[in-house]
Amino acid sequence: MGLDFEKDKPIYQQLIDRLSGDIIRGVRKPGDKLPSVREYAIEVGVNANTVQRVYKEMESMELTETRRGQGSFITENEERLQLLRDSKKEDLVKSFIANVEAYGFSKDEIVELVRREIK
Amino acid sequence: MIELNNVKKAYGYTKALNGINLRLEPGKIIGIAGENGSGKSTLLKAIAGVSRIGSGSVLIDGKPVSRKDAERIAYLPDADMFYSYFTVGQLFSYYKSQFADFNETKAKEVLDFLEVPLSSKMKNLSKGMRGRAKMAATLGRESRYYLMDEPFSGLDPMVRSDLIKGLIRFTDLERQTLILSTHEIREVEILLDELVLLKSGKVLAHRHLDEIRGETGMDTVEWMTKETKAGAAG
Numbered sequence: 001m002g003l004d005f006e007k008d009k010p011i012y013q014q015l016i017d018r019l020s021g022d023i024i025r026g027v028r029k030p031g032d033k034l035p036s037v038r039e040y041a042i043e044v045g046v047n048a049n050t051v052q053r054v055y056k057e058m059e060s061m062e063l064t065e066t067r068r069g070q071g072s073f074i075t076e077n078e079e080r081l082q083l084l085r086d087s088k089k090e091d092l093v094k095s096f097i098a099n100v101e102a103y104g105f106s107k108d109e110i111v112e113l114v115r116r117e118i119k
Numbered sequence: 120m121i122e123l124n125n126v127k128k129a130y131g132y133t134k135a136l137n138g139i140n141l142r143l144e145p146g147k148i149i150g151i152a153g154e155n156g157s158g159k160s161t162l163l164k165a166i167a168g169v170s171r172i173g174s175g176s177v178l179i180d181g182k183p184v185s186r187k188d189a190e191r192i193a194y195l196p197d198a199d200m201f202y203s204y205f206t207v208g209q210l211f212s213y214y215k216s217q218f219a220d221f222n223e224t225k226a227k228e229v230l231d232f233l234e235v236p237l238s239s240k241m242k243n244l245s246k247g248m249r250g251r252a253k254m255a256a257t258l259g260r261e262s263r264y265y266l267m268d269e270p271f272s273g274l275d276p277m278v279r280s281d282l283i284k285g286l287i288r289f290t291d292l293e294r295q296t297l298i299l300s301t302h303e304i305r306e307v308e309i310l311l312d313e314l315v316l317l318k319s320g321k322v323l324a325h326r327h328l329d330e331i332r333g334e335t336g337m338d339t340v341e342w343m344t345k346e347t348k349a350g351a352a353g
Contacts, residue, residue, distance in 0.1 A: 005309060007338030010329040041287055047148050048292050049312050053329075 011046055015054045020063065023074060024085055030076040034064065120145055121166060121264070121298075126175035128161055128320075135161040136172070137320035145263070146292045148310055151300040152343060153317030159300040160197060162317065163268050166298070167194040179264070190219065193262040195253060197269045203242035207235060207252045214256050226259025229289050233281055247278040254282055258289045265290065267299040271307065279306050286310060308339045316346055323350040 005014050022028040034040065037055060041048040055072050058064045062080050064072045075081065100110050121143040128136040136158050143149055151159050164170035165177055168184040177184040179191065205213065207230065214221045230237060233251040241249060254270060271279045287310065290297055301307050304314075308328060316324045324346050331342050 007340075008332055008336055010333045011309065012329060013333070042284075045284060045287060045309065047287060047310050047312060049147065 012050050012053045012057065015044065015046070015050070016057055016061075019054070019058065020084060020088070023063065023081065024088055028074055030074055030078075030081060032074045033070075034072040034074065036071060120178075120180060121296075122176075122178040123162075123165070124176045124178075126165055126177060127173045128165060128170070129173055134320050136165065139165075139175070139320070139322055141315065141322055141325065143296070143298060143313075143315075145296045146294075147312040148286075148290075148292070148297045149299075149313045149315060150304065150307060150311040151298065151315050151317065152302075152304055153323075154347065157317040158320040159317055160268050161320075163194070163266050163298070163300055167192050167266050169194065169196075191262060192264045192266055193218075193220075193257050193260040195257040195265070195267040195270055197272065199249070203240070205241050206238055207241065207244075207255075208237045210241065210252065210256055211237075211259065214259060218260055220261045221259050222261050223259065225261070225289070226255050229255040229258045229285055232288065233285055247274050250274050250278060251282065251285075254285060258285065263295060265295065265297045265299075267297070269300055269302070271301055271303045276306065279303060283307065283310055304339055304343065314339065314343075316343055318347055318350045323347065 005011050019028070019034075028034075034055065035043060037048050037051045040054075041051045044051075055064065055066075059066055059072065062075060062077065063084065064074055066072050097110075121141070123139045123141040126136050126139040127134070139158075139162065151162060153159055161170065165172050166179070166184065168177070168186050168188040179188060202210075202213075211221075211223055211226050214226070215223055227237065230252065233255060235244070235248055235251045235255065239248070239252075241252065244252060250270070250273075257265060257267065271282060274282070283306070286297065299307075308314075311328050313325065313327050314331070315322060328339060331337065331339055335342055337345070
């Protein structure tokens with residue numbers, strides 16, 4: 001396989017974003033087992049140390065849990081998952097607003113357009 | 120752990136290595152980059168123990184390196200050193216006779232993954248196929264250290280991408296370390312933990328790739344260009 005990565009952002013960070021995205025979209029569900037470090041490294045085409053770091057960071061973010069001898073699992077803590085969804089939503093909207101403001105569009109015309117488009 | 124302390128090496132009046140100090144930790148994939156003539160090949164030869172250094176010391180796991188370390192280190196030279204009339208299978212038999220750590224089953228597995236027929240003669244293989252066969256022979260060795268000199272040079276992007284996949288699949292960073300020199304940083308950086316940048320036989324920089332991307336906000340090639348220019352000015 002192998003994925004495309006942005007050149008100026010750490011790869012481990014991009015992989016965390018990708019796995020978080022999988023969780024939000026429901027491609028990976030609460031309680032699902034993540035592939036082993038080695039499997040995932042081969043799947044996405046990066047070195048195993050990078051994946052090791054991704055899993056460690058995700059555990060410290062409490063998005064996954066490591067069960068001894070069994071591997072990493074996506075948390076079943078609904079509260080934490082809701083937080084993940086909320087923060088992704090917020091990031092997307094904030095970056096949208098920043099983009100729009102950079103062009104000098106007024107808030108009112110944007111809100112108006114979003115309402116119309118979203119129906 | 121590989122340690123180089125003030126390593127110098129000259130060819131005639133040309134200083135190929137001009138006081139290299141370097142610590143390379145085990146369990147990593149480390150890239151050696153730098154312009155032509157910056158000392159990449161000489162550095163790898165010094166670590167592999169195939170070329171005598173002028174002064175300084177090279178320690179591998181605490182012990183000075185010597186020619187005998189060819190047994191501990193799987194070194195893939197840039198040049199075609201293989202007998203052209205060998206088939207790939209005969210090349211593997213030759214490796215088996217030379218290196219106690221050669222695992223023929225693994226070598227064949229790599230060869231199969233890279234889709235090279237065992238029965239082809241080296242001289243009849245295209246450059247890309249020969250590159251794959253050399254990689255298979257090298258990865259067939261169960262060494263603690265793999266040293267590869269320009270393993271991707273002159274190969275097209277498809278072959279490079281297959282070799283990178285092979286390196287990920289067939290090295291085990293829990294017990295192995297991979298050091299490779301390359302010009303193709305853009306395609307290879309995904310594979311690397313660290314990058315050592317050489318200039319005129321000296322270490323200009325030695326950084327973790329996540330740091331380069333995270334702290335400088337530059338991509339690796341931009342960063343290298345800037346460092347190399349700054350190094351030339353200083």
